[in-house]
Amino acid sequence: MxxxxxxxxxxxxxxxxxxxxGAVNMVSILQKVINPVLGPxxxxxxxxxxxxxxxVPYLEGDVIVKYDNTGIPYIEASSPKDLYLVFGFIQAKDRLFQMDLMRRYALGRLSELFGPDFIETDKHFKVIGLHRAAGESYNAIVSNSSFKDLLTYMLAYTEGVNLFxxxxxxxxxxxxxYYLLGAEPEPWTPVDSLAIGRLISWGLAGGTQDLQLLSFLEANGYEALLELDLLNASLNLPILSSFSVSSKVLAHTSYAAPPNTLDSLKELIRVFEENEMLIRRITGLAMSNNWVVSGKITDTGYPLLANDPHLSLQAPPVWYEAELIFKGRTTVFGVTFPGIPFIIIGRNTHVAWGFTNVGADVLDFYYYKWNGERYLYNGMWLEPKRVHEDINVNNNGVLETIPFTVNITVHGPLYEYKGIKYAMQWTGHLPTLELVAFYYYNFAEDIYDMINGARYFSVPAQNLVAADDKGNILYYPAGLYPIRGNRPVITIGDIEIPNMGFLPFNGSAGEGEWISFIPFEDIPHAINPEEGFVATANNRLVPSDYPYYLGWRWADRYRYERIASLIQETLAEKGRISIEDMMHIQRDIHSLSADYLLPMMLQLVNRASLTEDAVQALNLLSGWDREMNSGQVAPSIYVAWLYNLHRGLWGDEAEKAGVGVGLIPMETTEYYLRMAIDNSLPISYTRWIGGDIRILLANALNEAINQLKSEFGDDVDNWRWGxxxxxxxxxxxxxxxxxxxxPEYDGQGGLYTVCVAGFNPEKMPYIVGGASSIRYIANLQPAGENSLWGYIVLPGGNSxxxxxxxxxxQLETWVNRGYYEIIMVGSLSELQDFDYMLVFRGGG
Amino acid sequence: MRRIIIRVSNLVAGMFILLATLNIYLSGYEVIIGAFLAGLIASYREEKASISICMAIASVLLFYLVMTAYYYLLNPYGVMVMFKTGPLLYVPIVVSIIAAFCGGLIGSVLYPRLKTGSP
Structure with a gap:
């Protein structure tokens, strides 16, 4: 050579x-991810x-973890401190990135990881101040010696996360x-756990609903409060048929809208809601179902409980399943948010519990008179408190710091955008103690322990249902519900409506000051109700004669009414309810909204204005059994038609106000259809419709058919709901x-079915953003008599x-509305069928 | 026969070199260095460049085949997910094949010179 x-x-x-x-950077990231020798x-x-x-030298004794064949860890320890340490390790092992991401949302630290695109989102959350609130809650726990054990367990959990x-x-x-992003996690702190709890609470707080309502009324007239039935929600059904307390009467003044232009208000709402998009991806629909049935009417003679919270569908799931075996004390099974040391929804050996969001109005907005940087309050010019909340931004691997200041008034942090300023007062800004409540729940022995725990539960207000193995059932929507003073009055004709909290207040004029909170005993609740069951589905709590203000925006009644009627029908048919009946109810995809609205729509629609395809669609709808299952075509036509009708009725007004048409409940559409059927629509109300409702219906159906054709083609079989x-x-x-x-699957159910599917109806295909984030049923037969603790399923997997x-x-089982049996053991030696085991050896 | 035994030994030696270097530290460098060394070892005493390069690449492919099979036995699900990762999987393999190619190429130059002692 x-x-x-x-x-x-x-x-x-x-x-x-x-x-x-030169390619080493890419290779190094890639091979850390997939290296078969090391790596994940x-x-x-x-x-x-x-x-x-x-x-683990600082464990008092050995802690054993067994993973079952669905990836659920069963953790057993003699010392609760040891158990919580290992729980922290295990949660981190299975969900660390998700935990880290949630704390970054809450702390306003996304830009550190994802770069400058998230600066505005970080600023948004720095203003809201979830981390400040979490810090104050932590201080409240630390400074109270009666929470010493709780603090010990929080610190142990934190230690476990950091150990992992x-x-x-x-x-x-x-x-x-982490390897894909070129990042590393920072150590965990107890405040991080509290901040995640606050993040979820904030996602359930309602956002800019009050500002959106203001914008709608300013754009379209305050008559909307009455004529669109926005406050009365007269078709909604209450959870409790009555609840008595002594009534309170408070003084009022006249309402005056804030001095902002409509355009600037719309802009602020748009920016606020845009920055909330990430949290909405966690809290999804911010709705849920739960119900509890007394042993008086069950086949076992003991209570049954069901809960399916409607949070977002995401990979990995919002919830993490685990079983905690406190040797010689109790076993706790259920789900928690990764990053939180206690079981949030679940059961122990004696008690089961579940939650739905009340949807209470616990967030108020205040505007002020300004003089430069000072605002008027109580006759004095005050400077807002200034808090420096610098933001670190990852700029192509280089960390840069952007200075940022949050201004805080007497009411709360100031949200500012292009000269518009509103202070936010939220119950979550207080040093609340939800973790104390969950600590009580996890170790409760009966519903009275649950009630004691509920006293510490402040935000977000949740419809707690619970049952114990002594046969008791409980409903308690625990939370802090502000009582506002000096509420200005809106005058519409000769009707006066006090602003109870659903519109912003003039902070300078002292409007809407929070005087106190509804006393715990005066919160509507029920213990062993006569009816034998309680169901909640984010509907109103009590009839309108209840003297305190709880909120104004309830979920449409269809899910609640369907659950209650299925329970009553089952009792009428069989006399008793079984756990299979509970599953049947939880899986139900019958559209009660279609039962009410579709006959009216079919009756009213102007057939002469329909296309040929739309006429055929009518025939299909007429023969439909109202089941929203994936194989049928009728649900697709119905949903598209209903949404187009809703948008046709209220879309112009919503657009004028810069809000989504979802601000107007579907019950308002139903309300108008009923009046149209009865020919009882008042003349003054017709201006909202903007034409003949019959033609509107026809146009909506024609448009629905065109949308389906355009998206899925002319073959009607392709329009099947799935x-x-x-x-x-x-x-x-x-x-x-x-x-x-x-993997992707066909969907089923709908916005108003018990087995819910929440989606944005603006765009086809409809992608389900929120649904049952778990489906869970508990059987309260005592241990010993009982071999069946209940059922649960996640929309994904535990890892x-x-x-x-x-x-x-678990995803396919969830899609098919199946379940896994809950296995509860008093000792790990009883768990013979498991995948693998981890042994954490203590140093003694 | 002797030639076959030598070649198989070279292939296996190359494979273990790559295994050893990947265990030392996780950065991109050891994939490249390890595959280069594997290629160099696998082409030991080959004189023709084409065979040298084939041996080098074969040792790297043998490594990936053996490791994939081993981990498939341990965690079949995880390995099937690996195949879905697309470039995350293919880029390191392609990079290591190219590095092995270089090792084989340089080996085809080096070994004849070592054998003959010529400068």
Whole structure:
């Protein structure tokens, strides 16, 4: 071989190698993710017989964890402190990236990871101040010696999370998302856990509803309060038929709208809601169902309880399942938000509980008179308190700090946008103690322990249902409900409506001051009600004669009414309710909204204005059984038609106000259809319709058919509901790395069915954003008599690691409305069927 | 026969070199260095460049085949997910094949010179 050839070969080899080194960055990230020797695959224990020993010197004794064949960890310890330490480790092992992401949302620290696109979102959350509130709650726990045990467990949990972070870092076995983003998790703190709780609470607080209502009224007239039935919600049904307290009467003044232009208000609402999009991806519909049935009417003689919270569908799921076995004391099973040490929804050996969102009005907005940087309050010019909340931004690997200041008035943080300023007063800004409540719930022995715990539950106000194995059932919508003073009055004709809190207040004039909160005993509640059951589905709590103001925006009644009627029908038919009946109710996809609205729509629609395809669609709808199952075409036509009608009725007004048409409840559409059927629509109300409702119906149906054709073609079989409604569940970075997303499935149910599917009806296909984030049923037969504790299912899997077989192993069962049996054991030795075991050895 | 045994030994040695370097530290460099060394080892005493390069690439492919099979036995689900990751999987493999190619190419130059002792 000549020297030239040799040199050429060597040069080629070296040059190519050097070029490869240029690619080293990408390779290093990639191979950390998929390295089969180390990397995330390395923390996936093999199944069956392999045990992993982890020495933790500061454990008092050994803690054993067994994972069952759905990826649920069963953690057993003699010392609660040890158990919570290991719970922290296990949660981090399975969901660390999700925990980190949630705390970053709450703390306003997304830009540190994801760059400048998230600066505005971070500023938004810095203003709202979830981290400040969480810090104050933590101080309240630390400073109260009666919470010493709770604090110990919080600190132990924090220790466990940090132990996992170090363990994983040493083994290059952090969750793959960190390597893909080139990041590392920071140590966990107890305030982070509280901040995650606050984040969820904020997502359930209603956002800018009051401002949206103001914008709507300013754009369209305050008569809307009455004529669109926005406050009375006269078709809504209450959870409790009555509840008596002594009435309170408070003084009032005249209402004056804030001195903003409508356009500037619309802009503020738009920006606020845009920055809320990420939290909406967690809290989804912010709705839920739950019901509890007394042993008086069950087949076992003991209570049954069901809960399915309607949060978002995401990969991994919002909830994390676990069973905590406190040796010699109790076993607690259920779900929690990753990052929180206690079970949020679930049961222990004696008590089961569940929640739905009340939808209470606990967030008020205040405007002021300003003089430069000072605002008028109580006759004095005051400077807002200024808090420096700098924001760190990742600019292509370089961390830059942007200075940011939050201004806080006497009412709360000031939300400012282009000269418009509103202070926000929210119950979540107080140093509240929800973790204390959950601590009580986890160790409760009967519903009276639950009531004691509920006294600490402040935000978000939740419809708590509970039952115990002594046969008691409970409904208590615990929370802080502000009582406002000096409420200005809106005068419409000769009707006076006090602003109870549903519109912004003039802070300078002292309007809407929070005087106190509804006393705990005066909150509507029921213990062992005569009817034998209580159901809640975000509907109103009590009739309008209840003297305190709880809120104004309730969920349409259809889910609640369907649950209550199914319970009553079952009792009428069988005399008793079984756990299978509870499942049947929870799985129900019958559209009660269609039962009410469709006959009216079919009767009223002007058929002469319909296209030929629309006429055929009418025939299909007339024969429909109102089941929203994936195989039928009628649901697609009905939903598109209904939404087009709703938008046709209120869309112009909503657009004028810069709000979504969803501000107007579907019950308002029903209200108008009823009046049209009865020919009882007042002349003054007709201006809202903007034409003949019959023609509006025809146009809405024609448009629905065109939309379906345009999206799915002329073949009507392609319009089946499962093709139009899709479960497309994504990971937070799933738009970039699609392999992190779950498989796609046909959807079923709808916005108003018990087995709910929440979606944006503006765009087809309808992608389900919110649905049952768990379906859970508990059987309260006492241990010993009982071999069936209940059922549960997640819309995904318990592991957040995409290389783990439990990443979405429950998803298909959930889609098919199936369940897994809850296994509760008093000791891990009873759990023979498990995947693998971890042993944490204490140092003694 | 002797030649076959030598070649198989070289392939296996190359495979273990890559395994050893990947265990040392997780950065992109050891994939490249390890595959280069694997290619160099696998092409030991080969004189023809084409065979040298084939041996080099074969050792790297053997490594990935053996590791994939081993981890498939341990965690079949995780390995199937790996195949869905697309470029996350293919880029390191392609990079290591190219690095092995370089090792084989340089080996095809180096070994004959070592054998003959010529400068």
């Amino acid at each position: 000549s020297n030239r050839v040799v040199l050429a070969k060597v040069l080629v080899g070296v040059v190519i190698l050097l070029l490869l080194f 695959l390395g923390v996936i224990p093999v199944s069956g017989s392999m045990n992993i020993d982890i020495l 972070i170090e363990y994983a870092k040493e083994r290059h076995a952090l969750p793959p998302e 093709n139009v409604l899709r479960y497309r569940i994504k990971h937070p970075v799933g738009d970039i790395l699609s392999w992190l997303n779950y 957040g690691n995409p290389f783990n077989k439990h990443y979405y192993d």
